[in-house]
Amino acid sequence: MSAPHEDVEEFAALLRRLKERTDRSYGSLARRLNMNTSTLHRYCAGEAVPLDFAPVERFAALCGASAQERLELHRLWLLAVAARQRPRTATEPTAVRDTAVEPTETARPEPPTQDGASQMSEESGAKDDPAPAPPPRPWYRRRRTLVTTAVAAALLATLGSLSALPSDRRSPADDPARSQAAGPSRTTAPGSPDHPSTTSPSPSTGTRSPSPSRSSSAEGTPAKPSGKSPAESRASSGNGAPDQPAASAAVPLTWTADSQVWAMGCGHDYVIAKPPRQVPPPPAPQDAGTWAGTQSAVHGRETNVRISVQGRTSTAVVLDALRVRVVGRADPAPGNAYAMDNGCGGAVTPRYFGVDLDIDRPIAHPVDGNDTGTPIPAMRLPYRVSAEDPEVLLVTARTEGCDCRWYLELDWSSQGRTGTVRIDDDGRPFRTSAIKGLPRYTYDTSARQWTPYD
Numbered sequence: 001m002s003a004p005h006e007d008v009e010e011f012a013a014l015l016r017r018l019k020e021r022t023d024r025s026y027g028s029l030a031r032r033l034n035m036n037t038s039t040l041h042r043y044c045a046g047e048a049v050p051l052d053f054a055p056v057e058r059f060a061a062l063c064g065a066s067a068q069e070r071l072e073l074h075r076l077w078l079l080a081v082a083a084r085q086r087p088r089t090a091t092e093p094t095a096v097r098d099t100a101v102e103p104t105e106t107a108r109p110e111p112p113t114q115d116g117a118s119q120m121s122e123e124s125g126a127k128d129d130p131a132p133a134p135p136p137r138p139w140y141r142r143r144r145t146l147v148t149t150a151v152a153a154a155l156l157a158t159l160g161s162l163s164a165l166p167s168d169r170r171s172p173a174d175d176p177a178r179s180q181a182a183g184p185s186r187t188t189a190p191g192s193p194d195h196p197s198t199t200s201p202s203p204s205t206g207t208r209s210p211s212p213s214r215s216s217s218a219e220g221t222p223a224k225p226s227g228k229s230p231a232e233s234r235a236s237s238g239n240g241a242p243d244q245p246a247a248s249a250a251v252p253l254t255w256t257a258d259s260q261v262w263a264m265g266c267g268h269d270y271v272i273a274k275p276p277r278q279v280p281p282p283p284a285p286q287d288a289g290t291w292a293g294t295q296s297a298v299h300g301r302e303t304n305v306r307i308s309v310q311g312r313t314s315t316a317v318v319l320d321a322l323r324v325r326v327v328g329r330a331d332p333a334p335g336n337a338y339a340m341d342n343g344c345g346g347a348v349t350p351r352y353f354g355v356d357l358d359i360d361r362p363i364a365h366p367v368d369g370n371d372t373g374t375p376i377p378a379m380r381l382p383y384r385v386s387a388e389d390p391e392v393l394l395v396t397a398r399t400e401g402c403d404c405r406w407y408l409e410l411d412w413s414s415q416g417r418t419g420t421v422r423i424d425d426d427g428r429p430f431r432t433s434a435i436k437g438l439p440r441y442t443y444d445t446s447a448r449q450w451t452p453y454d
Contacts, residue, residue, distance in 0.1 A: 005046075011049065012046030014069075018060060019063060033059060033377070034377055037389060050077075051081065254309075254310055257308075262288065268288070268339075268341070270297035274295065298335075303431075304395070306392060307423060317386065318413045319381055320382045322393070327405050331403060353366055354367045402434060407425075
């Protein structure tokens with residue numbers, strides 16, 4: 001029987017040979033396999049072995065492995081899994097004893113077994129040592145101690161800064177005049193169409209990361225505005241108790257959203273209530289937001305939203321679900337439909353979440369992409385992100401019969417906490433209007449004018 005580390009190394013070596021056949025990086029392959037880049041690299045380096053053969057099989061297919069190579073890969077995978085699960089002895093190399101089979105995507109050191117402890121005790125007695133050294137503290141206890149210390153330090157710093165404030169710096173609740181001057185605040189009571197989660201007001205300064213602030217008391221005293229984004233979040237601890245306004249209650253992820261994304265980078269329609277002679281030529285895609293704003297344009301038939309999500313630290317954050325909330329439906333907006341393209345296309349179709357706004361309860365369905373004939377697996381939630389492993393989500397919402405206003409809710413979980421962030425258009429719902437029955441125009445670059453769309 002071969003040594004465990006030899007079985008694992010043979011499996012990893014075959015993975016590396018298959019990967020070298022392609023011109024793709026670890027990051028590119030990981031995105032297509034729907035896993036983190038670091039996890040794939042650890043598989044190929046022999047530092048971890050997947051417990052399930054499914055990702056290995058998808059990897060082999062992407063690398064163009066033959067049927068014989070897939071059989072060999074399956075045989076080596078079985079040996080590697082068995083090697084990782086084999087009882088560990090004192091003669092095994094340190095590198096083998098420090099890693100294990102990964103049931104998901106991260107390896108965890110295992111505590112010594114009772115047999116291992118007995119063996120260590122016997123060896124120590126044979127060497128006439130006074131007593132065996134105590135085992136090291138488990139990783140989760142060391143991490144819990146560090147987190148507790150960091151939270152306590154943050155609380156002390158917060159209390160110190162509050163006590164150092166001048167007495168005239170009162171909250172809006174202590175000064176009715178200042179509270180009225182601050183204007184109406186956004187709330188997120190459950191059941192409200194525009195505000196899906198129970199959080200505190202958060203002034204809009206851009207479509208960016210969600211505010212972790214919450215109501216400071218049950219009597220309605222407003223919490224201190226975060227000033228970071230129009231999004232709200234409800235967060236709770238693992239036992240269901242509400243979070244305290246401390247550093248540990250901060251939303252562990254950040255996000256940005258861009259709703260001015262054109263299909264294939266060139267195709268899009270806008271509904272504008274102006275005649276063609278008053279509408280300027282189509283802008284470059286990067287200037288679409290400014291152009292649409294000056295023309296009071298509404299997305300016609302389709303809205304593409306590109307969402308970039310990233311953890312604040314290296315701690316993994318799980319994106320559990322993406323939900324759609326329609327807060328308003330009306331007759332299609334009047335005007336003309338102006339096409340930004342004159343016929344365009346591309347060889348790469350990105351994967352995305354498709355949304356049908358015309359049904360009563362729209363759902364974000366994952367849809368596969370295509371790269372010059374090679375399928376790109378759809379992104380399926382749950383999915384993990386961190387500071388080192390960001391992810392981009394593309395949402396395509398369509399309508400054929402309404403002027404729809406909607407936004408998204410992204411559920412997350414991390415270290416026993418859960419929450420929801422609202423993703424909208426700079427504090428306002430996204431808006432998509434049907435163009436069926438409207439006059440449609442395209443821009444003739446030769447005549448430099450808008451002409452009827454053929």
